Amino acid sequence: MLNSTCLKFVRSPWGVYYDLRLNRLQNPDWEFLSKQPTHQPTLDTLIGPPPAVLGKRADYAFLRKRLKIGRRLGVKLNSDKVWFDAMSIAFTESASHVPWSAIEETKFLLPHHSKDVEKGRTFVQLKSRYSAVLTELNRVKVGLAIALPSVDIIVENDETERILAQKDGLTKGHDGHLKCHIQNENAKLNEAIFETANTARGEENCHEWLIAVQRPSGLSSLLLDLAPLKRQQSRTRWRVNSHFAGQNFRSTSLPKRLL
Incomplete structure (x- = not known):
């Protein structure tokens, strides 16, 4: 000091x-x-x-x-x-x-x-x-973001910024909300974030969502993996202390899993 x-x-x-x-x-x-x-x-x-x-x-x-x-x-x-x-x-x-x-x-x-x-x-x-984790995720081309239940993105690594900047399937609006270009996928994304956020509060039992996001460019779909940022398991359900939902973005051929 x-x-x-x-x-x-x-x-x-x-x-x-x-x-x-x-x-x-x-x-x-x-x-x-x-x-x-x-x-x-x-x-x-x-x-x-x-x-x-x-x-x-x-x-x-x-x-x-x-x-x-x-x-x-x-x-x-x-x-x-x-x-x-x-x-x-x-x-x-x-x-x-x-x-x-x-x-x-x-x-x-x-x-x-x-x-x-x-x-x-x-x-x-x-x-x-x-910082070490974010650097490694950038190196292997895996995007990582943290979103609030309102779908506002509050943290993102460089790879996520690159993917969203392409506006090819996923984008971030001026309001900071994560959005899909296809309407039904956008509704599914909102539902997934809402349920994972509720899981973080101990109100749901959804500890992972996988969404294939189609890209207008015709390239391979983005695999979106959503999960509570922090969780700890009890006997009856997953219980967490955080109110956030974490998201991983990666351009990959399905059904290859992330991390």
């Missing part, structure tokens, strides 16, 4: 230089923090070298010159068998010491910062996996 000034610095040539040449000088500081209790702010002057010596250290001198940073607080946010998260809070060089009020106010916010960091890590991992 960086403010705009630090974020701009990190992305600058000076920030790259600091990371490559000077950042390692803080390793003993982080090692010291790793042995401290969680949510316990620690003054940089208590970590090791006296203030006068610490102020002359290359990393401190560099940050003081480039960002006007003086004293700092270090805090361990959580603890794990393999790693720990920590946060550094910087004060301007005009502050000869860190005021006690800042330490007390920091303590109040630390549990919330810890949760934000942990949630952020989970989000980054999920985003990475999501």
Whole structure:
């Protein structure tokens, strides 16, 4: 978590230089923090070298010159068998010491910062996996989209965009709704999305719909495979937590199945 000034610095040539040449000088500081209790702010002057010596250290001198940073607080946010998260809070060089009020106010916010960091890590991992799946689906020419019960498409991969842009059997209207060019297929599509969405709410037991969508160009039909985005099985029916219906598009010869 960086403010705009630090974020701009990190992305600058000076920030790259600091990371490559000077950042390692803080390793003993982080090692010291790793042995401290969680949510316990620690003054940089208590970590090791006296203030006068610490102020002359290359990393401190560099940050003081480039960002006007003086004293700092270090805090361990959580603890794990393999790693720990920590946060550094910087004060301007005009502050000869860190005021006690800042330490007390920091303590109040630390549990919330810890949760934000942990949630952020989970989000980054999920985003990475999501991107990897979409990349692979694009590579094998499988379209993937997520639609609401209203037939509004809210997420789609590159292959889906390509298929819909061709307007050959399937298209997306200006209202964002998925539509078939043939009227009876369009009615079947709406019914399929409605039932899979109801399955997602636990009101139906339809966990897959297969629809062959004819293309005006005469090319092979598109095989449309609809299913609830997320589901978990109970003894009597499929139960899901999501209100979405997922869709896969692929140009293929029937009856070849998808994924």
